[in-house]
Amino acid sequence: MPIDDYLESHSHRQHLGWLAWLRKEWNEPDRHDYYIMRLTLEVLNLLRERKDKIQDLDKLKLPFKTKKEMEEEKKPTVVSAADDKERRKRATAMAMAKWLAPFKGKVIFQKQ
Numbered sequence: 001m002p003i004d005d006y007l008e009s010h011s012h013r014q015h016l017g018w019l020a021w022l023r024k025e026w027n028e029p030d031r032h033d034y035y036i037m038r039l040t041l042e043v044l045n046l047l048r049e050r051k052d053k054i055q056d057l058d059k060l061k062l063p064f065k066t067k068k069e070m071e072e073e074k075k076p077t078v079v080s081a082a083d084d085k086e087r088r089k090r091a092t093a094m095a096m097a098k099w100l101a102p103f104k105g106k107v108i109f110q111k112q
Contacts, residue, residue, distance in 0.1 A: 023064065026064035027063055027064050029061060033061075037061065
């Protein structure tokens with residue numbers, strides 16, 4: 001349908017309603033979407049030679065998002081200095097526990 005015909009036959013309110021319905025429907029897979037996702041899953045598993053099979057179809061679901069929504073997801077979160085300091089302390093403690101685990105309590109260095 002040419003855009004001129006569409007604009008003549010639909011009001012602005014009808015157009016907005018249609019866009020809202022499309023946004024809702026495009027994020028809800030129907031039967032043929034599941035068939036395509038299942039087929040994609042089988043092809044991926046065949047190409048991977050079934051080493052580590054993908055089981056979850058939701059990983060193959062492609063969400064419909066506007067450019068604005070995608071940009072909002074990419075925005076970095078603001079972290080305060082105190083939170084960052086605590087996160088670094090936890091990460092350091094976890095790394096030391098991981099790397100020092102083979103020594104099982106043996107003293108490998110002493111504070112001077």
